[in-house]
Amino acid sequence: xxxxxxxxxxxxxxxxxxxxxxxxxxxxxxxxxxxxxxxxxxxxxxxxxxxxxxxxxxxxxxxxxxxxxxxxxxxxxxxxxxxxxxxxxxxxxxxxxxxxxxxxxxxxxxxxxxxxxxxxxxxxxxxxxxxxxxxxxxxxxxxxxxxxxxxxxxxxxxxxxxxxxxxxxxxxxxxxxxxxxxxxxxxxxxxxxxxxxxxxxxxxxxxxxxxxxxxxxxxxxxxxxxxxxxxxxxxxxxxxxxxxxxxxxxxxxxxxxxxxxxxxx
Amino acid sequence: xxxxxxxxxxxxxxxxxxxxxxxxxxxxxxxxxxxxxxxxxxxxxxxxxxxxxxxxxxxxxxxxxxxxxxxxxxxxxxxxxxxxxxxxxxxxxxxxxxxxxxxxxxxxxxxxxxxxxxxxxxxxxxxxxxxxxxxxxxxxxxxxxxxxxxxxxxxxxxxxxxxxxxxxxxxxxxxxxxxxxxxxxxxxxxxxxxxxxxxxxxxxxxxxxxxxxxxxxxxxxxxxxxxxxxxxxxxxxxxxxxxxxxxxxxxxxxxxxxxxxxxxxxxxxx
Numbered sequence: 001x002x003x004x005x006x007x008x009x010x011x012x013x014x015x016x017x018x019x020x021x022x023x024x025x026x027x028x029x030x031x032x033x034x035x036x037x038x039x040x041x042x043x044x045x046x047x048x049x050x051x052x053x054x055x056x057x058x059x060x061x062x063x064x065x066x067x068x069x070x071x072x073x074x075x076x077x078x079x080x081x082x083x084x085x086x087x088x089x090x091x092x093x094x095x096x097x098x099x100x101x102x103x104x105x106x107x108x109x110x111x112x113x114x115x116x117x118x119x120x121x122x123x124x125x126x127x128x129x130x131x132x133x134x135x136x137x138x139x140x141x142x143x144x145x146x147x148x149x150x151x152x153x154x155x156x157x158x159x160x161x162x163x164x165x166x167x168x169x170x171x172x173x174x175x176x177x178x179x180x181x182x183x184x185x186x187x188x189x190x191x192x193x194x195x196x197x198x199x200x201x202x203x204x205x206x207x208x209x210x211x212x213x214x215x216x217x218x219x220x221x222x223x224x225x226x227x228x229x230x231x232x233x234x235x236x237x238x239x240x241x242x243x244x245x246x247x248x249x250x251x252x253x254x255x256x257x258x259x260x261x262x263x264x265x
Numbered sequence: 266x267x268x269x270x271x272x273x274x275x276x277x278x279x280x281x282x283x284x285x286x287x288x289x290x291x292x293x294x295x296x297x298x299x300x301x302x303x304x305x306x307x308x309x310x311x312x313x314x315x316x317x318x319x320x321x322x323x324x325x326x327x328x329x330x331x332x333x334x335x336x337x338x339x340x341x342x343x344x345x346x347x348x349x350x351x352x353x354x355x356x357x358x359x360x361x362x363x364x365x366x367x368x369x370x371x372x373x374x375x376x377x378x379x380x381x382x383x384x385x386x387x388x389x390x391x392x393x394x395x396x397x398x399x400x401x402x403x404x405x406x407x408x409x410x411x412x413x414x415x416x417x418x419x420x421x422x423x424x425x426x427x428x429x430x431x432x433x434x435x436x437x438x439x440x441x442x443x444x445x446x447x448x449x450x451x452x453x454x455x456x457x458x459x460x461x462x463x464x465x466x467x468x469x470x471x472x473x474x475x476x477x478x479x480x481x482x483x484x485x486x487x488x489x490x491x492x493x494x495x496x497x498x499x500x501x502x503x504x505x506x507x508x509x510x511x512x513x514x515x516x517x518x519x520x521x522x523x524x525x526x527x528x529x530x531x532x533x534x535x
Binding site for chain 1: 294295297298299300301302303304305307311314315346347349350351353354357388389391392393394396397400404405406407409410411413414415480481483484487488491497498501502504509513516517520521524
């Protein structure tokens with residue numbers, strides 16, 4: 001039907017650049033699929049050979065008797081996430097203020113702080129955790145430090161971007177009545193970015209809950225340790241229970257936290 | 266400044282009970298959180314460990330950095346390229362898979378009820394940690410990069426599906442009505458009205474997700490799903506700090522470069 005209208009349309013512009021971009025992207029994707037050995041046919045073969053049995057072992061049925069034992073490590077995971085995002089947020093605000101170029105006009109300082117923040121965000125929490133496990137022994141403490149560093153990077157990056165996009169009129173108003181830097185921070189910047197800052201902290205908390213659930217895999221406390229143990233013992237029914245419990249917990253936390261965030265901003 | 270503050274009108278006192286309640290809840294949550302963290306003190310070996318770390322940092326493992334063999338445990342360049350390949354393929358898979366999920370979650374395409382259901386499914390996918398998915402996929406398709414690609418591909422549907430459906434919901438509905446009014450069927454509506462309009466946003470979100478997947482791909486190897494994670498965890502476990510720091514530095518450089526490239530493309534797109 002629609003093809004009838006096609007010949008009445010004006011001629012389309014030259015698309016050589018578009019097509020060459022498409023070809024470049026396609027080449028990149030195909031070559032990386034080849035490099036990683038991503039072969040759909042073998043994937044399906046393997047899936048039909050092992051996949052069904054494994055999924056059957058995990059979820060049909062999960063071992064509900066293990067439910068009670070899985071709750072304490074789950075609570076520990078949540079505690080780690082709370083403390084991690086709390087400590088991260090405390091250090092993140094001053095760092096964000098230093099990194100924002102519309103409040104402190106010292107270029108090299110902004111730049112250095114930003115580079116440091118980028119580095120903390122590049123290092124996966126799991127890598128940090130395994131390094132700290134080497135220093136503090138296994139347990140929740142190294143995990144908390146790793147989560148704190150990670151959330152520090154995340155929160156301060158987003159906060160300094162918010163500080164840079166505030167309404168500058170308020171700052172000028174304060175300057176015009178003789179407010180100093182501290183007054184500007186307290187009465188103009190803080191009130192404007194506080195809702196966003198809290199929202200970012202909650203977001204970091206959500207990310208942390210998910211991250212903390214796997215930190216135990218390297219010995220840093222929480223429910224991840226149980227995954228490791230039961231996978232090694234090949235008790236897939238217990239793994240299924242843990243997956244379902246942590247899934248439900250994360251779902252509940254995400255729902256609460258994102259509904260609070262929607263009200264804040 | 267201070268006398269100006271005194272002249273200001275009194276702040277409204279409403280909601281103070283509500284506010285105190287929130288403070289109490291937050292403070293008690295934080296206290297409860299701290300109560301669960303047991304601090305066992307620094308390990309007795311920590312002093313030696315730190316000096317080993319510093320030594321390793323000063324004597325980086327250049328053999329690993331400069332060898333070019335097709336084995337992630339022997340050659341750092343190979344491991345990095347494999348990690349990037351996993352991130353690219355995973356992002357591509359999820360970019361394709363997320364489109365049907367996004368359409369199912371868009372209220373202006375399928376109606377409110379179905380859209381709510383689709384949104385719920387997308388939230389469920391997003392909640393599942395990718396490392397756990399990787400473990401499941403390793404069981405399903407065997408260890409190696411394909412398991413990592415599938416894990417990233419499925420996990421990213423959760424975020425991409427949400428962003429895609431928001432883009433679809435905020436598009437100009439007139440184009441869709443125009444195609445429908447001259448008799449276009451639903452596939453024509455999809456390919457001539459919906460997708461062309463949202464394509465730049467889709468691409469931009471997909472690139473953003475690629476940056477995230479790049480970071481995620483670095484840890485998938487911890488459980489055996491390919492990439493640099495496996496050599497990294499082996500080096501950490503065996504306290505081979507000169508190799509750990511080489512890998513960490515290489516990661517920082519690679520991720521930073523990819524972020525720069527990807528964000529410059531994104532800026533051109535939208």
